[in-house]
Amino acid sequence: TVKPNPKKRFKSVKEMLDLADIYMSRYDSEEIRKDLEQKIRLKKVQEAQFKKRFSPLPFLFLFFLTALFGFGVHRSWKEGYIHKYLLFSWYKPVSLELQLTNLEKSKMDLPMRAYFFINDNDEIPEVKNTMRVFEIQKKDSKLRTKPVYLRPGNYRIKVVIGSYIWWQSLEMEAEGQDIHLDFLKNKNRSLQIHVNALDENLLPLAINLTTEILLTKGWTDISEIQQGDLQSGTIVKVRIAAAGYETQIFSLKIEWYQDELFITARMKKKD
Structure with missing residues (x-):
């Protein structure tokens, strides 16, 4: 016995028409109209068979699934999941x-x-x-x-x-x-430092210019630095001074793979 369920009933005619529109949209309305025109004049009619409209949606959905599957297989092969779980032997x-x-x-x-x-x-x-x-x-x-x-x-x-x-x-x-x-364990390189100083007009400043590097023994003129005194993988402090200009100090961390440092200091005149 079918038990009535009021909640499933149509609340208005519009709901029925909307459902009918959805169903009828699958067929060619012009073909249906012509068939009805012909059958109005007949006393005895036979039920017509109408072809559904061609819809590309199923094919697009199938194409999307195929493409998604192909992408998944390619990605799984590239990342090694197929080798790990299927081809592990x-x-x-x-x-x-x-x-x-x-x-x-x-x-x-x-x-x-x-x-x-x-x-x-x-x-x-x-x-x-x-x-x-x-x-x-x-x-x-x-x-x-x-x-x-x-x-x-x-x-x-x-x-x-x-x-x-x-x-x-x-x-x-x-x-x-x-x-x-571990072939790069504790690896470092000898460091070379090149200094260039500019005055307030951005012209090279070379007269009475001194450049010093802070070593364990104190500030040392760059001309006295020996091969191997400076190593990469450390913090290097450079002091640049010139008569009549404020002293510039640079404190730079040098990574282990860096072996050459270039500094351009723009000097500022003392007040």
């Missing part, structure tokens, strides 16, 4: 960890990338979609790459850190590998 992960000490890694503006190549002792082709960037991990603040999934075989790894390049041969077997790199 054939592909094994390789991760790189880079150790850099005495460094504010979060403020670095230095390219740090790794590349993987097939070691065929001939052309050494690069493995597609395996370039990785060293990123700081939130859980332990270490510099690591996302895993690269490789099949067993011989490979070469190239790591580029600024102006430094590191190569290593890699033989992949049945297990994954986690490679720790």
